Amino acid sequence: MSNTKYVMSKGVAFGEEEEMEMLSDYASKGWVLYKFSFMGYKLKKAKPEKLQYSLDYRYNADEEYFSYFKEAGWNHICSASNSMHIFSAPEDTKPIYTDSDTKSEKYISQYKLAKKITVPSLLCFIVCSILFTILVSLAKYNYIPHIYIKIFGVILIPTLIITLIITIVTGLPCISYYTTLNRIKDGSSTHVNHKALKKLLDTLATIATILVISLFLLSLFNIIIIKMVGFLLIGLIAFITCLLSTFVK
Known part of the structure; x- marks a missing residue:
């Protein structure tokens, strides 16, 4: 049995919340996101976790940008084209964007x-x-x-x-x-x-x-x-x- 899994994306522009909820559901089943893939995501087998995921956009993101998320309790998971970034955090972590x-x-x-x-x-x-x-x-x-x-x-x-x-x-x-x-x-x-x-x-x-x-x-x-x-x-x-x-x- 493979320790990795490919999941196709439905298009984050059309259903970002649904995409992140889908990744959270996979994490609860022991499949956590570890990188972007062509028109989708690559997941790896891991211990089941209650995680929430958040997608953010920032071109040419620097260390200060990622540090801001880390201090707020969000871990950087992967990036695509140096413009789209996904972060994860425990379920009870406060969202970055609140207003x-x-x-x-x-x-x-x-x-x-x-x-x-x-x-x-x-x-x-x-x-x-x-x-x-x-x-x-x-x-x-x-x-x-x-x-x-x-x-x-x-x-x-x-x-x-x-x-x-x-x-x-x-x-x-x-x-x-x-x-x-x-x-x-x-x-x-x-x-x-x-x-x-x-x-x-x-x-x-x-x-x-x-x-x-x-x-x-x-x-x-x-x-x-x-x-x-x-x-x-x-x-x-x-x-x-x-x-x-x-x-x-």
């Missing part, structure tokens, strides 16, 4: 980082979509040779797909952090935020899936003509939203 101001500080940097990536990628996706639509329209009415569609399509289509993936992958956490900050400000539970996000993802995934099937059937019976790139983009949205929906509790 709305300090809780907000924890998420502000993550929100700003996600926003800094999401906004440019979304703008790039919109611009590329407009350019591709214009090119297709011009070629359709013979204003430009069709060869231009193939030439620019080699550049625009991969760019559309990449920027769409980046926008969705960073945009959803950005929305999650933003709504979490608002919930903290209003004094509401973050669990409500995650349920709302789960509902949004389920709705988007359902709409995109129905749209793909509908367009396929309409195209099959020659009611409308849809380019393959249209199916790919909508299908990609459906796949990503369905995948993310399974990760959000």
Whole structure:
């Protein structure tokens, strides 16, 4: 029997409290966290303990940062990308963040980082979509040779797909952090935020899936003509939203 175990993460941006509770439950069963792993955590066999875990964000954390947690009774367990850190402490240890101001500080940097990536990628996706639509329209009415569609399509289509993936992958956490900050400000539970996000993802995934099937059937019976790139983009949205929906509790 192996002394280590891999546990997949559901996404800390969408369910941080649930993730930490899950790790606490494993610790009570004799499996304690010892490091991050690809899209999850690595646990090792140990004596069962009643532990609580806390996730914090700090870029280029120094000794003073870790000392602050240690003095408060929290032990540093592991870090990822020198920005995300997990600490553990006995069940009765006082939380580090106890008021709305300090809780907000924890998420502000993550929100700003996600926003800094999401906004440019979304703008790039919109611009590329407009350019591709214009090119297709011009070629359709013979204003430009069709060869231009193939030439620019080699550049625009991969760019559309990449920027769409980046926008969705960073945009959803950005929305999650933003709504979490608002919930903290209003004094509401973050669990409500995650349920709302789960509902949004389920709705988007359902709409995109129905749209793909509908367009396929309409195209099959020659009611409308849809380019393959249209199916790919909508299908990609459906796949990503369905995948993310399974990760959000």
